[in-house]
Amino acid sequence: MIAxxxxxxLRAYSLIFAFAIVGAVIWLSYGxxxxxxxxxxxxxxxxxxxxxxxxxxxxxxxxxxKGLADFPALAGFGVMGGAMLRDFAIVSTAFGADLAxxxxxxxxxxxxxxxxxxxxxxxGAVIAVAxxxxxxxxxxxxxxxAATYIVGPVTGAALGATSDVIALSVAAGxxxxxxxxxxxxxxxxxxxLNNPGAAIVYGGLMGTTSGVAxxxxxTDPKLAPYGAMSATFYxxxxxxxxxxxxxxxxxxxxxxx
Amino acid sequence: MTIYGVAILAACLLxxxxxxxxxxxxxxxxxxxxxxxxxxxxxxxxxxxxxxxxAASPGVRSGVEFWAAMxxxxxxxxxxxxxxxxxxSSGAVAIIAGLAAVxxxxxxxxxxxxxxxxxx
Numbered sequence: 001m002i003a004x005x006x007x008x009x010l011r012a013y014s015l016i017f018a019f020a021i022v023g024a025v026i027w028l029s030y031g032x033x034x035x036x037x038x039x040x041x042x043x044x045x046x047x048x049x050x051x052x053x054x055x056x057x058x059x060x061x062x063x064x065x066k067g068l069a070d071f072p073a074l075a076g077f078g079v080m081g082g083a084m085l086r087d088f089a090i091v092s093t094a095f096g097a098d099l100a101x102x103x104x105x106x107x108x109x110x111x112x113x114x115x116x117x118x119x120x121x122x123x124g125a126v127i128a129v130a131x132x133x134x135x136x137x138x139x140x141x142x143x144x145x146a147a148t149y150i151v152g153p154v155t156g157a158a159l160g161a162t163s164d165v166i167a168l169s170v171a172a173g174x175x176x177x178x179x180x181x182x183x184x185x186x187x188x189x190x191x192x193l194n195n196p197g198a199a200i201v202y203g204g205l206m207g208t209t210s211g212v213a214x215x216x217x218x219t220d221p222k223l224a225p226y227g228a229m230s231a232t233f234y235x236x237x238x239x240x241x242x243x244x245x246x247x248x249x250x251x252x253x254x255x256x257x
Numbered sequence: 258m259t260i261y262g263v264a265i266l267a268a269c270l271l272x273x274x275x276x277x278x279x280x281x282x283x284x285x286x287x288x289x290x291x292x293x294x295x296x297x298x299x300x301x302x303x304x305x306x307x308x309x310x311x312a313a314s315p316g317v318r319s320g321v322e323f324w325a326a327m328x329x330x331x332x333x334x335x336x337x338x339x340x341x342x343x344x345x346s347s348g349a350v351a352i353i354a355g356l357a358a359v360x361x362x363x364x365x366x367x368x369x370x371x372x373x374x375x376x377x
Contacts, residue, residue, distance in 0.1 A: 022330045044329045051336030059342025067338040081334030087293050089331045091270050092324035094297035095312075099305045102298075108373035115369065116362055123357035131350045142350065146358035154287055171347030174340055175355025181336060183359065191366045197373035198366070205362040205369065209293070210339070214332045221329060229294045236281060236290030 010073040018076030025050055045185045045218035052178060090213060090232075093225040098196065102229070105197040109230040112204030117238045120147040120207065121246050124172060136251040138165045143250075144242035145169025146176060148208050151238035158243040177211035184215025193219065196226040203227030207234030262320020265311065269299040 010017045029050060030043030055067030064070030069078030079085065124146025128139045141161040145152030145168065152169025155161075161169075184193070184202075192198050203212045203226065212231040216224040270293070277292025284290070304312040304321065311317050344351070 018334060019330075022333050026330060026333060044333070047329075047333045048336045051333045052339060052341055054337045055339045056341035056345065058337075059340060065340045065343060067341065069338045077334050077338050080331060081336070081338040085327075085331050086335055087274075087296075088266065088270055089324050089328040090293055091273070091296045091300055092266050092321050093328055094300045095304055095318075095321045095325055097297070097301060097305065099301050102301070105373040108369060111372070112365075112369045115365060119361040119365060120358040123361050124354040127350060127354040127357055142354055145351070146354045150288065158287070168347060168351045171344050171351035172354040172358075174344035175347070175352050176358050178339065178341060178344055179356060179359050187363060191363060192370050193366070198370040201369040201373050202366055205366055206359070207362075210335055213328075214336055217329045217332045224328065225297065229297050232293040232297075233291035236277070236286060236288055239281070239286045239288035240284060240290075 007073060011075070014073065014076030015079045016076065017073065018080040021074075021077075022047075022080065042185055042218050044221070045182075048181055048214050048218050052181065086210070086213070090209075090224075090228045093221075093228065096222065097225040097229075101196045102200070102226070105200050108197065109200040109204050110233075112201040113207070113230055113234050113237050116205035116207050116234060117147055117241055119205070120176075120238075121242060124169075125246075125250060133165075134254065136247060136254045136256050137161050139254070140242060140247045140250050141165050141169045142172060143246065144238060145172035147173070147238040147242065148235050149173025149177065150235050151242055154239045155242040155247075159247060173208065176206075177208040180206050180208055180211030181214040181218070184212075185219040188219045193223070196223060199223035199226035200230045203230035204234060207231055207238065209235070258316040259320040259323070260316075261311075261314065262317040262322075263324070264320075265303060265317065266300065266321050266324060269296045269303070272296065273299055 026047045029047035033039055033043035033046055058068045062070040066078055068074045121143040124143035125139045128142035133139050137159045141156035144155035149170045152173050153166050156166035193202055206212050209231045212227045216227045273296025274292040276295050277289040280290040281288050
């Protein structure tokens with residue numbers, strides 16, 4: 001009886017429940033950061049990694065695509081971590097950003113988006129070819145997935161790719177996002193990611209908004225607005241280039257044109 | 258009033274999103290072209306300048322700063338709702354393609370950062 005009442009409360013207040021859990025996870029993560037790593041590994045990095053592990057375990061248990069949010073009592077995570085509040089919070093971080101810096105490194109940021117999209121498309125396409133894909137539609141769709149998990153399916157749908165190739169492209173984009181989330185704090189100092197200019201370039205090169213948003217949060221939240229700003233333009237550029245110019249080039253190379 | 262800050266933030270995101278979708282439609286792309294980035298620029302334009310009277314209002318500040326402080330918790334919730342199981346069980350093509358894209362970007366990052374000239 002008590003269990004039913006508790007479960008009812010948690011479902012009725014699922015977003016509130018998510019706030020409470022995330023608060024507890026962050027508290028534990030910052031404690032662990034101080035206790036075990038003397039603050040060397042950022043508390044938010046630990047919290048984000050814990051979130052990813054929880055998402056993996058949940059996915060295995062429920063078979064669903066939404067991590068923790070596939071448990072009815074934890075559906076609030078889907079709202080809290082969904083695109084609506086994520087974008088709202090990302091925009092709010094711009095309040096601390098410096099307009100003059102943005103203006104100064106804007107051109108380098110724009111260039112990094114174009115180069116970043118190009119590099120990802122080529123990387124994904126080369127891997128697709130190495131794994132035996134021979135038709136331009138599949139090669140381009142997998143390449144587009146290596147850009148972001150939105151560019152992949154948008155491109156695949158536009159070109160008429162098969163559903164298993166589209167699923168692969170989404171997976172490639174997810175892998176990228178997760179690697180960027182976990183990896184950014186690990187390699188930040190080695191690639192000089194410690195100033196707003198470098199963050200703008202990094203966001204433009206990586207392009208995965210969720211990956212960059214979480215990666216920079218775990219590295220230095222002050223850099224987050226700069227990286228997120230350029231990353232949000234990347235998916236649009238990818239959706240523009242992948243099914244058009246890139247597809248035509250790949251078709252020439254595969255001899256389909 | 259705190260709600261003023263929240264409302265300004267909301268208006269920026271909505272205008273940015275609509276602008277991003279319009280740009281996408283104009284260039285024939287089925288996606289939002291930089292809507293969040295446009296929203297960030299709008300917010301900076303409204304509140305980011307030194308002489309901004311809006312930004313000087315404590316209510317406006319607190320409404321925006323609350324959401325900025327919620328950024329990391331929201332990102333943690335986002336991480337907990339990723340389809341990690343699908344990503345890890347998708348097979349070698351997807352995993353290697355994703356890793357290769359990150360690796361190439363990492364190689365290019367220091368070169369382009371130098372071009373950006375820091376800007377600290």
